[in-house]
Amino acid sequence: MKKIIMEIPEITQKLLAAKKAKNVSFADLEKAVGRDEVWIAAVIYRQASASDEEASKLLLALGLDEELAQELGEYPVKGLGPIVPTDxxxxxxxxxxxxxxxxxxxxxxxxxxxxxxxxxxxxxxxxxxxxxxxxxxxxxxxxxxxxxxxx
Missing domain, CATH: 3.30.1160.10 (Cyanate lyase, C-terminal domain)
Structure with a gap:
């Protein structure tokens, strides 16, 4: 039986790597963006979409290129998929x-x-x-x- 693993989008991987490199918490990002830490995590995991301003603030706080802002504003496909979560x-x-x-x-x-x-x-x-x-x-x-x- 093939094990199904939840795929982490490439942009999420970039954002999380930058978060780790900057050594910032979601609470730190809450202060920088002006939105709740859980909502910011949902944007990073592509379960919510950010406005241009929110995306810019997030990318600035993470030291990432503004070119990612458009993707953070796109409407995501939400959910884990049709599987029982294994995490x-x-x-x-x-x-x-x-x-x-x-x-x-x-x-x-x-x-x-x-x-x-x-x-x-x-x-x-x-x-x-x-x-x-x-x-x-x-x-x-x-x-x-x-x-x-x-x-």
Whole structure:
């Protein structure tokens, strides 16, 4: 059986190499670009598109040529593809949805009604919670509730 590996776009590889060479964090890039660190990471991984101004600020912060700005502004094809993710970190989110997806949907529908949480009108923040038993990852997702329409 052939192992399917998620392809990392060439531009993503260039951006990540420059980030590493400059020794900057996504939080540093947040300050330089004026956008949230998670959104900047989504641009770098080609899951979001940047305006000309945002792309210029990002490329300047990474010391890269402005010629990449056009590609960062193109509308990306989003998602991981039609595969179960094999990267352990990403797979855990897939597993979380397998286990808690239906319960989470039921609780949200109890509180809001029949609908979905937008992934378009959406923010995601990552926080580090220090804990003597081991630091914890805290994710804060906030999406607009979109009720299903009747017609």
């Amino acid at each position: 352990p970190f990403i797979y855990r989110f897939y597993e979380i949805m397998q286990v808690y997806g239906m319960p989470l949907k039921a609780v949200i529908q109890d509180k809001f009604g029949d609908g979905i949480m937008s992934a378009i009108d959406f923010t995601l923040d990552v926080e580090k919670e220090e804990d003597p038993k081991g630091d914890r990852v805290k994710l804060i997702m906030s999406g607009k509730f979109l009720p299903y329409k009747k017609w």
